[in-house]
Amino acid sequence: MRSLVWFRRDLRISDNPALHHAAQNSSEGTVALFVVTPQQWLQHDDAPAKVSFWLRNLQTLSESLASLNIPLVVKTCDSFDDVPSVVTKVAKNNQCDHLCFNREYEVNESRRDDAVMTACQESNIGVQRFHDRVIVPPREIETGSGDFYKVFTPYRKVWNEKTLERAEVFSAPKKQKKIDVKPSKIPTKVKGFDFSNAREDLWPAGEAEAAKRLEQFSDKIKHYDNARDVPSVNGTSLLSPYLAAGVISPRQCLAAARSNNAQRIGGEGGAAVWISELTWRDFYAHVMVGFPRVSMHQPFKLKTEKIDWRSSESDLNAWKNGETGYPIVDAGMRQLKQTGWMHNRLRMVTAMFLTKNLLIDWRLGEKHFMETLVDGDLAANNGGWQWSASTGTDAVPYFRIFNPFSQSKRFDKEGKFIKKMCPELEPIPANQLHDPKKLTDAMEQHGADYPAMIVDYKAGRERALAAFKSLD
Ligand SMILES: Cc1cc2nc3c(=O)[nH]c(=O)nc-3n(C[C@H](O)[C@H](O)[C@H](O)COP(=O)(O)OP(=O)(O)OC[C@H]3O[C@@H](n4cnc5c(N)ncnc54)[C@H](O)[C@@H]3O)c2cc1C
Missing domain, CATH: 1.10.579.10 (DNA Cyclobutane Dipyrimidine Photolyase, subunit A, domain 3)
Structure with a gap:
């Protein structure tokens, strides 16, 4: 079996469920794919600073993957509508009979992913998708009557219970069989985006940088509850761009915070407050899935x-x-x-x-x-x-x-x-x-x-x- 791993906002090799499973099961090597969709990104108001950050991380990801003998192929098409044919074509051209990817929960992204699943099925390509973006997948927490939570505090109570055993993370995959697929040159420009104000100095790319930030923050996490509200103090993790692009996983963050929080859950102090911010991150994904109108320019109320x-x-x-x-x-x-x-x-x-x-x-x-x-x-x-x-x-x-x-x-x-x-x-x-x-x-x-x-x-x-x- 040869797998294709489709990367999106999960630009890392460590603790990446799709990559982990693909690499574990591929006897004939693994290929990676990223699809650049300029029109769609413009439509989604994605910031040039963010798109620049994605590309820079794609470069470091490509290098990490190359060291595992996994070539990263980059394709460009305008919108999500074109993605199913791009994905199946790349799979076929590179003799991949299996596709793995991590889910995204936004409306357009979910529709695109469903269309890719269908296209793969029609082309006899096996597909597996994984939860990765949040710590507890949106539908895994529900109220007693089977609904989505609308209020954070009771949601958080269930979340805390669910995550007791969840801080496990996957290691980076083993080296794969060498294959004759050429990696793409990573683009440095995208049509419609002006990168001249992207602050590369403030947001260096790469998993190593994200891990360094997490480690540095771990030294000051105990003061987070007081320091986090003072803008002149560097009291927060500054990990949000890395989490948003998936350069680090929320599970890695939770694992680090838990190791700092003697009481593990529900405790007080900096680590507990920081974990509760990670819970807010999950909660808002939960709300978006439960009440899709919020991502379609409508108020919740x-x-x-x-x-x-x-x-x-x-x-x-x-x-x-x-x-x-x-x-x-x-x-x-x-x-x-x-x-x-x-x-x-x-x-x-x-x-x-x-x-x-x-x-x-x-x-x-x-x-x-x-x-x-x-x-x-x-x-x-x-x-x-x-x-x-x-x-x-x-x-x-x-x-x-x-x-x-x-x-x-x-x-x-x-x-x-x-x-x-x-x-x-x-x-x-x-x-x-x-x-x-x-x-x-x-x-x-x-x-x-x-x-x-x-x-x-x-x-x-x-x-x-x-x-x-x-x-x-
Ligand atoms: C109007 C408004 C818009 C926001 N827009 C975004 C956004 O587009 N992207 C984004 O990641 N965060 C957003 N936040 C939440 C929060 O401001 C940022 O996550 C945080 O400032 C990032 O800095 P940090 O990484 O140092 O956070 P830390 O304080 O170190 O927190 C750790 C991580 O927890 C998550 N987090 C923290 N606070 C929140 C929160 N309130 N809601 C959801 N997740 C949270 C982030 O992923 C963050 O990196 C927004 C908040 C407000 C009030």
């Missing part, structure tokens, strides 16, 4: 469809460019623009500012994040946006609107992060950054070249409360 969102191109652009006049919001948005990543606390603050203070549709913010984030992931991004906009499962109640000034006072008291991202505010004393009146006065006094606030805090808040209240 259908009644919020009636909110009369404002349309203001200039406010939206000010938000995107970090020029709202609200320091913590601008600092977050500039971090996103400059690095392709944003600290979680600031993702919540900026998302809430757009959807509440500016009353702009969460879908516009979700799209902008997706178009910019190096770690953009439909389920997590949608979950985060719908949480912030109070339209989702488990969402923040609409009347609990973050005050950006209180947020910065709490999480960036000395203004370190704000001043790093907004150097115009350097001359302003920290204690004047966290109050609208004091900030305006200080800007005048110091002649700071920083935008005035684009919305009055109180008026914006009242407008949002009224819009949500009108749904009752």
Whole structure:
């Protein structure tokens, strides 16, 4: 038997179920495949930073696979519709009689995979697909009445129980029989994507880099519960792009965290809190599968469809460019623009500012994040946006609107992060950054070249409360 392993967002050789099983059963060698789909990626708002990251990881993956005698073939077609014929053709041309791949759960991705299964069956190619993307597959957790969970806390209770025995990981496969298949040259460009702002310096490719990050983070995981909310402190793992592209698996992360958490599950402290973030990642995939409307631009809470969102191109652009006049919001948005990543606390603050203070549709913010984030992931991004906009499962109640000034006072008291991202505010004393009146006065006094606030805090808040209240 010769297997074809189709890689997607699982760009690694260690703990890769599809690769592991394929290599174990292939007596006549193994071939790997990756399909570049530029039009589809554009349609999905995939960010250039992320696509660049994929390609760079594809290069390191190709080298790792070559050391196992597994040639990586790369093909390009425009959309997912063309993928079934590409996959079957590559299988046939390389004498592969078996296909292995890891599942993806988004709607278009699932449809594509079903079509590939059918095409393989019609071409007499055996197929096996595996769960890999999350720790507990979406349909494996259900409520007593067989439904999907809509609330995180009870979901997490079951998740904790299920994952007690699940932190096992597969090692990289053994060297395969040498075969006469030429690996492809890995593309460095993709039509429609401009990589000039992709920060290769911040997001180096490769499994070794991801493993290094996990190891370094393991040294500070015990402080995660306190450090994770402070943007000026490097207190989180910075693994999200690697998890999103599958350069590291969530099981590898869980195994590392569990080995740090003496109580294993349900304990307190940094490791337990970090594990609960991995649980959120699974939960949002669970929600996306259970309620596919959320990945089709619809709110989870259908009644919020009636909110009369404002349309203001200039406010939206000010938000995107970090020029709202609200320091913590601008600092977050500039971090996103400059690095392709944003600290979680600031993702919540900026998302809430757009959807509440500016009353702009969460879908516009979700799209902008997706178009910019190096770690953009439909389920997590949608979950985060719908949480912030109070339209989702488990969402923040609409009347609990973050005050950006209180947020910065709490999480960036000395203004370190704000001043790093907004150097115009350097001359302003920290204690004047966290109050609208004091900030305006200080800007005048110091002649700071920083935008005035684009919305009055109180008026914006009242407008949002009224819009949500009108749904009752
Ligand atoms: C509006 C909004 C949009 C977001 N968009 C994305 C996105 O597109 N992709 C993405 O991976 N995360 C997203 N998140 C979640 C979170 O902000 C990032 O995962 C986190 O900031 C990544 O940094 P880290 O790797 O250092 O995380 P750590 O704090 O070290 O957490 C470890 C891992 O857990 C996962 N994780 C952490 N928090 C969450 C969460 N709230 N929801 C789901 N998974 C989580 C991530 O995979 C992360 O890498 C979003 C959050 C919000 C509020």
